Amino acid sequence: SQELEQSPQSLIVQEGKNLTINCTSSKTLYGLYWYKQKYGEGLIFLMMLQKGGEEKSHEKITAKLDEKKQQSSLHITASQPSHAGIYLCGAGPSGGSNYKLTFGKGTLLTVNP
Amino acid sequence: ETGVTQSPTHLIKTRGQQVTLRCSSQSGHNTVSWYQQALGQGPQFIFQYYREEENGRGNFPPRFSGLQFPNYSSELNVNALELDDSALYLCASSRYSEAGELFFGEGSRLTVL
Numbered sequence: 001s002q003e004l005e006q007s008p009q010s011l012i013v014q015e016g017k018n019l020t021i022n023c024t025s026s027k028t029l030y031g032l033y034w035y036k037q038k039y040g041e042g043l044i045f046l047m048m049l050q051k052g053g054e055e056k057s058h059e060k061i062t063a064k065l066d067e068k069k070q071q072s073s074l075h076i077t078a079s080q081p082s083h084a085g086i087y088l089c090g091a092g093p094s095g096g097s098n099y100k101l102t103f104g105k106g107t108l109l110t111v112n113p
Numbered sequence: 114e115t116g117v118t119q120s121p122t123h124l125i126k127t128r129g130q131q132v133t134l135r136c137s138s139q140s141g142h143n144t145v146s147w148y149q150q151a152l153g154q155g156p157q158f159i160f161q162y163y164r165e166e167e168n169g170r171g172n173f174p175p176r177f178s179g180l181q182f183p184n185y186s187s188e189l190n191v192n193a194l195e196l197d198d199s200a201l202y203l204c205a206s207s208r209y210s211e212a213g214e215l216f217f218g219e220g221s222r223l224t225v226l
Binding site: 004014031033035040041042043044045048087090091099100102103104105106 | 117131144146152154155156157158161169171201203205210213214215216217218220222
């Protein structure tokens with residue numbers, strides 16, 4: 001079964017600093033999804049990456065999928081307190097009719113003002 | 114556009130009891146997935162419903178069952194509750210064609226004593 005490892009497990013940064021969160025898969029990724037979760041709440045979809053080398057940006061968040069499609073990174077530029085939360089990467093299935101996502105354990109981001 | 118709503122938000126049960134959790138899909142979505150998230154872990158896929166039928170199941174025992182109704186709302190039923198069932202239960206809706214882009218509800222926090 002596919003496993004996703006996220007690093008770091010937690011991260012504390014000063015407002016305005018840049019940061020990167022990594023997600024490494026045990027198998028080739030056929031779809032990589034980034035979500036954000038406020039503690040104890042639902043997940044909010046951020047971005048989806050499918051092609052090797054793909055890069056997407058939304059506001060100050062950029063996500064990349066490496067050429068080998070086994071690692072993704074999420075980069076936040078000039079962090080703000082509103083960026084605080086748990087960031088989760090999720091992998092789509094390689095086949096089959098049902099579409100379950102396998103998630104990593106998440107990275108807890110704290111942004112100090 | 115109405116988002117995904119879940120009820121109840123919090124509930125406490127004792128071991129051996131049964132529980133039903135409810136979810137209303139976002140309008141325009143025909144697929145519902147349920148996930149279990151234990152404290153400090155990423156969400157784990159329970160099952161998915163499409164066209165009122167189970168369309169894939171994760172590694173959960175048969176005492177976890179579900180329904181999807183013609184209006185695409187859904188229920189998750191858990192029988193013979195165990196202490197380890199204590200978790201945040203997340204419902205997510207999507208369009209079947211875009212099944213990796215999930216729209217999550219706020220979750221139902223279940224505590225089993």
